Amino acid sequence: MKMAGKGLLVVVSGPSGAGKGTICKNLLDINKDIVASVSATTRMPREGELNGKNYFFVSRDKFEQMIADDDFIEYAVVYDNYYGTPRRFVEENLENGKDVLLEIDIQGALQVKDRYREGVFVFILPPSMEELKNRIIKRGTESEREILKRFEAAYKEINFVSRYNYFIINDKVDEATEKLRSIIIAEKCRVDRFKMQFIGE
Amino acid sequence: MKMAGKGLLVVVSGPSGAGKGTICKNLLDINKDIVASVSATTRMPREGELNGKNYFFVSRDKFEQMIADDDFIEYAVVYDNYYGTPRRFVEENLENGKDVLLEIDIQGALQVKDRYREGVFVFILPPSMEELKNRIIKRGTESEREILKRFEAAYKEINFVSRYNYFIINDKVDEATEKLRSIIIAEKCRVDRFKMQFIGE
Numbered sequence: 001m002k003m004a005g006k007g008l009l010v011v012v013s014g015p016s017g018a019g020k021g022t023i024c025k026n027l028l029d030i031n032k033d034i035v036a037s038v039s040a041t042t043r044m045p046r047e048g049e050l051n052g053k054n055y056f057f058v059s060r061d062k063f064e065q066m067i068a069d070d071d072f073i074e075y076a077v078v079y080d081n082y083y084g085t086p087r088r089f090v091e092e093n094l095e096n097g098k099d100v101l102l103e104i105d106i107q108g109a110l111q112v113k114d115r116y117r118e119g120v121f122v123f124i125l126p127p128s129m130e131e132l133k134n135r136i137i138k139r140g141t142e143s144e145r146e147i148l149k150r151f152e153a154a155y156k157e158i159n160f161v162s163r164y165n166y167f168i169i170n171d172k173v174d175e176a177t178e179k180l181r182s183i184i185i186a187e188k189c190r191v192d193r194f195k196m197q198f199i200g201e
Numbered sequence: 202m203k204m205a206g207k208g209l210l211v212v213v214s215g216p217s218g219a220g221k222g223t224i225c226k227n228l229l230d231i232n233k234d235i236v237a238s239v240s241a242t243t244r245m246p247r248e249g250e251l252n253g254k255n256y257f258f259v260s261r262d263k264f265e266q267m268i269a270d271d272d273f274i275e276y277a278v279v280y281d282n283y284y285g286t287p288r289r290f291v292e293e294n295l296e297n298g299k300d301v302l303l304e305i306d307i308q309g310a311l312q313v314k315d316r317y318r319e320g321v322f323v324f325i326l327p328p329s330m331e332e333l334k335n336r337i338i339k340r341g342t343e344s345e346r347e348i349l350k351r352f353e354a355a356y357k358e359i360n361f362v363s364r365y366n367y368f369i370i371n372d373k374v375d376e377a378t379e380k381l382r383s384i385i386i387a388e389k390c391r392v393d394r395f396k397m398q399f400i401g402e
Contacts, residue, residue: 123392166390179390186387189367189380191324 008099009090009116010034010184013109014124015154017136019170023124024103026177031184034099037090040066043081056086074104074111079146083108099184106157113163120187122180123164126154127171209300210291210317211235211385214310215325216355218337220371224325225304227378232385235300238291241267244282257287275305275312280350284309300385307358314364321388323381324365327355328372 014020028036040056042063051057058066063082067075073091075084085102093100102112113121126132132154136147161167166183170176187193215221229237241257243264252258259267264283268276274292276285286303294301303313314322327333333355337348362368367384371377388394 122390161392164392166387167392167395168390179386182383182386183390185380185383186367189323189369189384191362191365191368194368 007094007097008184008187009094009102009112009119010099010180011102011104011109011112011119011121012124012180013104013106013121013164015106015126015132015157016150017132017139017154018124018126019135019173019176020103020124022173023168023170023176023180024101026173027101027180030177031181034101034184035093036101036103037085039083039085039104040072041081041083043079043083073115074108076105076107076111078105078107079149085112106160110160110163118193120166120183121164122166122168122183123161124176125158125161125167125169127169208295208298209385209388210295210303210313210320211300211381212303212305212310212313212320212322213325213381214305214307214322214365216307216327216333216358217351218333218340218355219325219327220336220374220377221304221325223374224369224371224377224381225302227374228302228381231378232382235302235385236294237302237304238286240284240286240305241273242282242284244280244284274316275309277306277308277312279306279308280347286313307361311361311364319394321367321384322365323367323369323384324362325377326359326362326368326370328370 012020012024024036028034038052038054038056040058040063042058042060043055045051045055045057049055060082063075063084066072066084066086071087072084073087075082077083083105085104085108090100090102102109104112109121112119126135133151136150168176168179213221213225225237229235239253239255239257241259241264243259243261246252246256246258250256261283264276264285267273267285267287272288273285274288276283278284284306286305286309291301291303303310305313310322313320327336334352337351369377369380
């Protein structure tokens with residue numbers, strides 16, 4: 001039981017285009033007690049993205065060395081690029097009693113779940129598939145082929161909701177953010193979590 | 202599975218003097234979508250208490266007839282008086298998709314749990330035993346013998362927290378109310394509850 005007595009690991013995931021990025025950003029604005037993990041990736045930065053803030057942009061060689069050194073709590077290949085969550089930042093913050101927010105794809109979230117079953121796993125659902133398509137297209141940073149790839153993946157990925165603890169339908173982003181905030185508050189009141197922390201059950 | 206697809210049954214309980222009454226009152230002020238169940242009792246009204254609002258004040262004969270008719274979802278004897286939750290109001294509201302709040306003692310809550318396992322059971326804890334003693338004394342409506350009885354009961358009752366889903370330490374009443382509100386929001390996002398409602402697992 002790695003996290004006994006420590007911070008809460010909150011994993012927010014869901015299909016691409018469901019709006020999980022906006023919800024997480026809003027949560028971080030209203031909840032200053034939670035820290036966001038920064039992923040490492042081998043993909044090229046999009047316009048406006050900063051190294052160390054949005055992602056750690058690293059070479060393929062560097063990423064593969066980090067895998068070999070067990071430096072990730074999860075990593076995955078998405079659209080031919082590596083994405084991964086550096087272990088040290090997450091574990092140090094949890095040890096210090098800080099809540100840590102991971103916004104990651106579904107493959108990654110399921111890897112984290114295998115290792116950290118005390119984590120809180122939240123699946124963001126788009127209001128409808130049509131809406132999902134519009135959001136991906138509006139983002140305007142991907143080729144048509146990439147959009148089609150993502151859309152097909154999203155349909156399949158929605159079935160993974162059953163592996164999560166919570167789901168949020170991102171109908172109105174403010175309400176969705178409030179739900180995520182409430183889930184974190186409620187989880188800290190759970191008797192089961194208290195037992196895990198203090199009785200070791 | 203009585204509540205499938207319906208409102209949420211929220212049961213708030215805890216030792217006498219922990220402040221559950223104030224928390225429930227505050228919750229009802231900020232959450233207009235939840236309705237409070239009104240208990241029936243055979244005890245005498247305290248000053249300012251209204252029949253049908255605070256309690257239904259009924260005779261012992263009437264109460265025992267209601268027990269015989271299976272009109273309660275729970276009832277208990279507390280300090281030589283009957284207290285009970287009329288079934289019809291609760292079940293009709295849940296059927297209509299309304300959330301229902303029960304503020305009841307621990308014996309009663311455990312009876313409700315046996316029947317409605319999909320309910321959300323919240324245990325309110327006083328910040329400390331000393332504080333609990335002060336709150337009971339300050340209420341000023343009971344004899345010293347009754348105060349002592351309640352205080353001894355509270356110590357024993359705190360062990361029942363392990364039978365509940367959530368606990369809230371009533372340190373600051375506004376924070377405690379916010380926690381109760383968050384628990385209700387979060388419960389509606391739980392994947393397990395969604396499965397119960399729509400897949401019947």
